[in-house]
Amino acid sequence: MSDRILILDFGSQVTQLIARRVRESGVYCEIVPFNRIDEAGLRAFDPRGIILSGGPASVTKLDTPRAPDAVFRLGLPVLGICYGEQTMVAQLGGEVQGGHHREFGRAFVDVIDDCALFEGVWPKGAREQVWMSHGDRVISLPEGFRVVGTSNGAPFAAIADDARRFYGVQFHPEVMHTPHGAQLLRNFTHAIAGCRGDWTMAAFKEHAIERVRAQVGKGRVICGLSGGVDSSVVAVLLHEAIGDQLTCVFVDTGLMRAGEADEVVALFREHYNIPLVHADVGDLFLGKLAGISDPEKKRKTIGATFIDVFEAEAKKIGGADFLAQGTLYPDVIESVSFIGGPSVTIKSHHNVGGLPERMNMKLVEPLRELFKDEVRALGRELGLPDSFVGRHPFPGPGLAIRIPGEITPDKLEILRQADTIYLEEIRNAGLYDAIWQAFAVLLPVRTVGVMGDERSYDFACALRAVTSTDGMTADYYPFDHAFLGRTATRIINEVRGINRVTYDITSKPPGTIEWE
Numbered sequence: 001m002s003d004r005i006l007i008l009d010f011g012s013q014v015t016q017l018i019a020r021r022v023r024e025s026g027v028y029c030e031i032v033p034f035n036r037i038d039e040a041g042l043r044a045f046d047p048r049g050i051i052l053s054g055g056p057a058s059v060t061k062l063d064t065p066r067a068p069d070a071v072f073r074l075g076l077p078v079l080g081i082c083y084g085e086q087t088m089v090a091q092l093g094g095e096v097q098g099g100h101h102r103e104f105g106r107a108f109v110d111v112i113d114d115c116a117l118f119e120g121v122w123p124k125g126a127r128e129q130v131w132m133s134h135g136d137r138v139i140s141l142p143e144g145f146r147v148v149g150t151s152n153g154a155p156f157a158a159i160a161d162d163a164r165r166f167y168g169v170q171f172h173p174e175v176m177h178t179p180h181g182a183q184l185l186r187n188f189t190h191a192i193a194g195c196r197g198d199w200t201m202a203a204f205k206e207h208a209i210e211r212v213r214a215q216v217g218k219g220r221v222i223c224g225l226s227g228g229v230d231s232s233v234v235a236v237l238l239h240e241a242i243g244d245q246l247t248c249v250f251v252d253t254g255l256m257r258a259g260e261a262d263e264v265v266a267l268f269r270e271h272y273n274i275p276l277v278h279a280d281v282g283d284l285f286l287g288k289l290a291g292i293s294d295p296e297k298k299r300k301t302i303g304a305t306f307i308d309v310f311e312a313e314a315k316k317i318g319g320a321d322f323l324a325q326g327t328l329y330p331d332v333i334e335s336v337s338f339i340g341g342p343s344v345t346i347k348s349h350h351n352v353g354g355l356p357e358r359m360n361m362k363l364v365e366p367l368r369e370l371f372k373d374e375v376r377a378l379g380r381e382l383g384l385p386d387s388f389v390g391r392h393p394f395p396g397p398g399l400a401i402r403i404p405g406e407i408t409p410d411k412l413e414i415l416r417q418a419d420t421i422y423l424e425e426i427r428n429a430g431l432y433d434a435i436w437q438a439f440a441v442l443l444p445v446r447t448v449g450v451m452g453d454e455r456s457y458d459f460a461c462a463l464r465a466v467t468s469t470d471g472m473t474a475d476y477y478p479f480d481h482a483f484l485g486r487t488a489t490r491i492i493n494e495v496r497g498i499n500r501v502t503y504d505i506t507s508k509p510p511g512t513i514e515w516e
């Protein structure tokens with residue numbers, strides 16, 4: 001087993017970034033809420049070191065989160081970040097003061113002493129840029145600690161107890177705005193905690209294959225293919241692990257982009273030789289969607305129809321013992337919520353929820369521990385073509401949520417053509433990989449134009465392109481005007497039915513990435 005690091009989550013917005021930085025340095029880690037692990041759990045996880053995340057609470061208040069005492073008793077190195085530093089100090093006998101010297105955003109730390117955490121990055125006497133986000137600050141240290149860095153707002157911006165290998169930083173090394181942050185974390189995981197950095201995708205692949213074989217035995221597995229990266233990687237991994245015990249079902253909703261369905265079928269059936277059921281049910285979906293223009297109704301209709309078709313196809317092939325799913329780590333992490341109560345449903349994303357129970361299947365989820373970029377790396381390791389692995393995400397309901405209002409075959413065709421041109425231009429400009437998602441939206445609006453000497457009265461189309469790291473927040477992509485002009489001209493000239501093009505410059509929030 002690879003060396004591992006445990007991250008105790010106190011509810012920071014950026015806890016996942018700690019995990020990503022640690023993994024990028026070749027060390028496996030998991031995030032666990034501070035109150036979901038006890039001494040037995042810690043011992044069973046067997047980490048080489050523990051990182052305490054930041055969080056929104058204040059240790060100066062009663063009833064706010066604390067790390068389990070065992071964290072400081074097991075002889076393991078501990079790194080406390082922001083709230084993590086404060087609770088470590090408070091729990092070990094130091095003092096934290098509430099709210100006078102708030103520091104948010106860019107700040108500078110004066111390195112006043114050498115420290116294993118700074119080795120090779122921050123020399124004594126240097127002033128280094130960091131990113132801060134705190135209202136409370138440490139004002140006296142527990143026995144055994146010394147201060148190694150200070151800032152204007154935080155006299156104990158970095159502290160160390162070398163004998164116990166306990167370290168604390170008030171700033172956030174996990175965010176990009178702390179330029180040497182990744183190296184500081186690496187010093188903790190590699191030099192201080194002694195991790196070897198041997199967690200690679202090649203190693204993960206072998207391990208995942210063994211686990212799938214152990215879980216599935218001689219059982220039969222069914223996997224829903226969508227053409228997206230996650231389900232494709234699951235399918236190829238499972239095929240390597242259990243060969244023809246796997247059958248893939250591709251529910252072709254007729255709501256995909258131009259040529260996409262054929263690509264999926266060719267890649268999996270012909271290239272990989274994976275048993276594949278291609279349920280070509282576009283007409284069924286269009287029929288069910290006829291007359292529906294409410295976004296949530298569309299999604300629910302598509303979700304329900306998808307499940308019906310999937311279930312029927314699964315029955316046709318004699319059923320299965322397991323359902324394989326491309327669940328990723330961010331879906332699994334239980335986030336710490338201090339507010340409580342259910343969050344509002346903005347959009348009901350569709351997946352095959354409910355199917356495993358309905359059909360009495362167990363789940364196989366080999367990507368549960370991975371972040372999206374790691375899934376891409378695994379896909380490459382499995383030999384999936386780069387054009388597949390580097391694909392922009394595509395939503396389950398497909399083009400249906402990119403046509404506000406009622407969906408018709410004509411509108412789908414118009415949108416497909418516009419979308420193809422747009423993506424072609426993005427690829428030609430070498431911008432595809434710099435963008436998280438790009439697509440055209442066909443607006444239910446007709447506008448007047450003049451084409452040649454004729455009056456036209458056609459649809460308007462909106463182009464959308466966003467940058468994002470996880471789809472949770474996003475910003476519009478700043479194309480230059482020449483690019484936008486060229487693309488708009490091509491769409492208007494080449495696509496019958498569109499005579500006006502606009503570019504959507506809404507960020508998320510307040511907008512969402514998709515229009516519906």
Ligand code: XMP
Pocket residue numbers: 299347348349350393394395396397437471472508511512513514515516
């Ligand atoms: P929004 O529009 O909510 O989208 O900002 C965030 C990300 O999720 C994708 N998306 C979906 N994916 N089923 C999916 O599988 C859905 O119903 C769905 N709706 C949105 C969207 O493309 C973006 O990547």
